[in-house]
Amino acid sequence: MREEKVTVVGAGIGGLTLAIALQRQGVDVEVCEQARELDEIGAGIGLFANGTRLLARLGLGPALDAHSCDPTEVIFRDGLGGARIASHVLAEGDWYRTEFGSRYSGIHRKDLQRILVDALEPGTIRLGRRLTGLTEEPGGTAAMHWADDTVSRSDVIVAADGIRSLVRPWVTGTDAVRYSGTSGFRGVVRVADLPSLPDPRAIQYWVGDGAHLLHFPIGPDYEYVTFLAVVESPKQWPDPERWRLPCTTEDALAPFRGWHPAVTEMIGALPHTERWGLFGLGPLPTWSRANVVLLGDSAHGMLPHHGQGANQSVEDAFALAEILTAEDGTPPAARLERYWRLRMPRAQRVQKVSWVTNRWLHIPDGPEVPERDALFRAVGTNLPWVHEYDAQSAAAGEDRTTAPAPATTH
Numbered sequence: 001m002r003e004e005k006v007t008v009v010g011a012g013i014g015g016l017t018l019a020i021a022l023q024r025q026g027v028d029v030e031v032c033e034q035a036r037e038l039d040e041i042g043a044g045i046g047l048f049a050n051g052t053r054l055l056a057r058l059g060l061g062p063a064l065d066a067h068s069c070d071p072t073e074v075i076f077r078d079g080l081g082g083a084r085i086a087s088h089v090l091a092e093g094d095w096y097r098t099e100f101g102s103r104y105s106g107i108h109r110k111d112l113q114r115i116l117v118d119a120l121e122p123g124t125i126r127l128g129r130r131l132t133g134l135t136e137e138p139g140g141t142a143a144m145h146w147a148d149d150t151v152s153r154s155d156v157i158v159a160a161d162g163i164r165s166l167v168r169p170w171v172t173g174t175d176a177v178r179y180s181g182t183s184g185f186r187g188v189v190r191v192a193d194l195p196s197l198p199d200p201r202a203i204q205y206w207v208g209d210g211a212h213l214l215h216f217p218i219g220p221d222y223e224y225v226t227f228l229a230v231v232e233s234p235k236q237w238p239d240p241e242r243w244r245l246p247c248t249t250e251d252a253l254a255p256f257r258g259w260h261p262a263v264t265e266m267i268g269a270l271p272h273t274e275r276w277g278l279f280g281l282g283p284l285p286t287w288s289r290a291n292v293v294l295l296g297d298s299a300h301g302m303l304p305h306h307g308q309g310a311n312q313s314v315e316d317a318f319a320l321a322e323i324l325t326a327e328d329g330t331p332p333a334a335r336l337e338r339y340w341r342l343r344m345p346r347a348q349r350v351q352k353v354s355w356v357t358n359r360w361l362h363i364p365d366g367p368e369v370p371e372r373d374a375l376f377r378a379v380g381t382n383l384p385w386v387h388e389y390d391a392q393s394a395a396a397g398e399d400r401t402t403a404p405a406p407a408t409t410h
């Protein structure tokens with residue numbers, strides 16, 4: 001496969017990681033991105049060991065280190081009074097790195113994007129190139145149709161075009177998008193502007209009836225936290241064409257009135273103009289058709305409550321690169337099927353727990369609280385199956401099977 005050409009549609013974390021991994025193996029790869037410039041702004045992201053151990057293999061470890069921090073603990077707190085419900089150490093005693101053999105990285109999205117783009121050969125990314133459709137040609141390959149009315153072909157086409165993928169319905173015959181009944185307000189705030197916040201260096205979930213706030217530190221000096229405040233509204237998403245809706249700061253603050261000052265201080269620290277609908281994908285029958293395959297959110301868009309969407313996209317990228325570059329003479333379509341048959345069960349498992357976690361973060365005072373608290377306390381013992389996994393080894397046929405999924409929030 002090293003002589004053949006791969007076109008990646010979408011320069012998100014998944015598409016960029018795949019392009020780097022393939023290019024390092026000498027594969028001719030282009031990335032076509034609809035945006036005229038790459039401008040990830042105003043949010044952070046958490047990369048866990050299942051993502052960072054792979055990125056380190058591309059030589060990106062030092063760059064990630066220079067822009068990241070390790071959270072001290074994961075803490076669950078009562079959103080109203082602020083009492084600790086449960087916690088587990090992460091950086092203390094180097095627990096997380098020792099346990100999983102790689103770091104956690106809290107990083108600004110724009111820094112991660114720059115690290116990935118800089119790792120590609122110049123000219124790999126073609127900006128302002130929007131895919132408008134695919135057609136299947138005689139011989140069982142697809143032609144790509146672009147917004148500028150051009151048509152192109154490639155040996156392998158990878159649709160890393162995000163949860164609102166144009167390609168997914170063409171590949172699978174279904175869209176499978178589900179609105180979660182929740183929406184979020186997000187932002188990045190300087191810790192110095194949060195005088196009421198205890199443990200600013202921790203990952204913290206502030207939980208309550210029908211809402212929660214998650215925040216974690218990003219950047220090398222623990223100077224900033226990134227947050228996502230989630231509420232159970234609107235019940236129905238009003239506009240299927242737009243997944244972000246205009247809002248006011250008051251819309252973001254109102255559901256948290258009476259919560260701990262650290263929560264209201266954080267949400268109120270910046271103006272809110274957009275409410276993010278939180279969507280996930282249901283199960284798909286396949287991820288490939290002809291020489292086209294889905295990767296990242298286009299295949300398994302999930303709720304963000306495990307911080308795994310981007311990490312799963314990185315796993316996909318390494319698995320696909322490993323399978324495409326194996327020297328075993330297998331034709332492309334069979335390689336694509338091997339990739340998704342490996343990836344689908346794991347991604348679905350993470351999708352499922354992310355969906356279930358949403359409910360546990362929003363339990364009202366009442367009979368379910370002891371069970372919720374027990375799940376939060378078990379976070380350390382329930383972590384490993386997500387974080388220890390090595391997607392590249394799995395794709396290479398080295399046996400790194402995951403443990404059975406516990407009934408868990410993590």
Ligand SMILES: Cc1cc2nc3c(=O)[nH]c(=O)nc-3n(C[C@H](O)[C@H](O)[C@H](O)COP(=O)(O)OP(=O)(O)OC[C@H]3O[C@@H](n4cnc5c(N)ncnc54)[C@H](O)[C@@H]3O)c2cc1C
Pocket residue numbers: 009010011012013014015032033034035044045046047129130131132160161162163165166184186228276295296297298304306307308309310311312313
């Ligand atoms: C609030 C929130 C918080 C999150 N926090 C975390 C976290 O802490 N950790 C984590 O791992 N994940 C997190 N995620 C999930 C993570 O952001 C996504 O899973 C990840 O970015 C998906 O990457 P991707 O490359 O698959 O898709 P995307 O990042 O969506 O990239 C898709 C790209 O394709 C381009 N594109 C789309 N259509 C076309 C077209 N027709 N032609 C050309 N280009 C096209 C788009 O412009 C875009 O650049 C979070 C998500 C949300 C919503």
